[in-house]
Amino acid sequence: MIVQQIKGENMVENITLVWTNLIASIGAVTSIIWGRVLMVVLFIGATFAPISGLIHTTLFLIGVDLVFGLTVTIRKKGIDEIVSNKLRNSLFKAMFYLLFIMMSFLVEKQIAGSDCLVTKVVFAVMGAVELWSIAGNALILSPNLPFLRLLKKYLTSEIAKKMEIDKKDVDEILKGKNK
Numbered sequence: 001m002i003v004q005q006i007k008g009e010n011m012v013e014n015i016t017l018v019w020t021n022l023i024a025s026i027g028a029v030t031s032i033i034w035g036r037v038l039m040v041v042l043f044i045g046a047t048f049a050p051i052s053g054l055i056h057t058t059l060f061l062i063g064v065d066l067v068f069g070l071t072v073t074i075r076k077k078g079i080d081e082i083v084s085n086k087l088r089n090s091l092f093k094a095m096f097y098l099l100f101i102m103m104s105f106l107v108e109k110q111i112a113g114s115d116c117l118v119t120k121v122v123f124a125v126m127g128a129v130e131l132w133s134i135a136g137n138a139l140i141l142s143p144n145l146p147f148l149r150l151l152k153k154y155l156t157s158e159i160a161k162k163m164e165i166d167k168k169d170v171d172e173i174l175k176g177k178n179k
Contacts (some may be wrong), residue, residue, distance in 0.1 A: 067139035
């Protein structure tokens with residue numbers, strides 16, 4: 001019985017010590033600006049954790065599209081034609097996509113409570129736009145890919161926009177690549 005009483009006293013002391021250290025650590029973190037910034041960042045991360053997969057996939061698709069776009073520009077026009085405003089547009093596009101996904105998530109969460117259905121639809125539309133752009137770049141780089149050749153008729157406008165040429169010139173360029 002004496003052993004149990006000592007363990008009990010130590011446990012109370014240990015719990016008190018843990019709480020004291022926790023309160024001191026909270027005070028230390030909140031007393032500096034970087035600690036507060038860290039808390040805000042973690043709060044935002046926790047808020048959007050249910051859609052983190054959608055956010056990461058969106059960023060990945062934008063990155064792939066950027067790499068393919070840079071590759072097309074370098075191969076077709078040369079490295080001197082890489083323009084900072086087009087790179088900046090990719091950054092703005094990423095910010096817009098993420099803002100739109102996050103805002104739809106927050107609104108839907110407030111109105112419907114959960115499930116993220118509207119957010120998933122928004123992601124699907126934006127993801128499809130990015131995949132369409134990636135397909136256009138891939139067709140420019142490799143016009144002989146079987147799956148992409150099936151989409152060539154539908155990707156003509158996308159390719160013309162990317163290469164800054166008329167739609168009628170796209171077929172000639174792709175046919176020239178096939179030879």
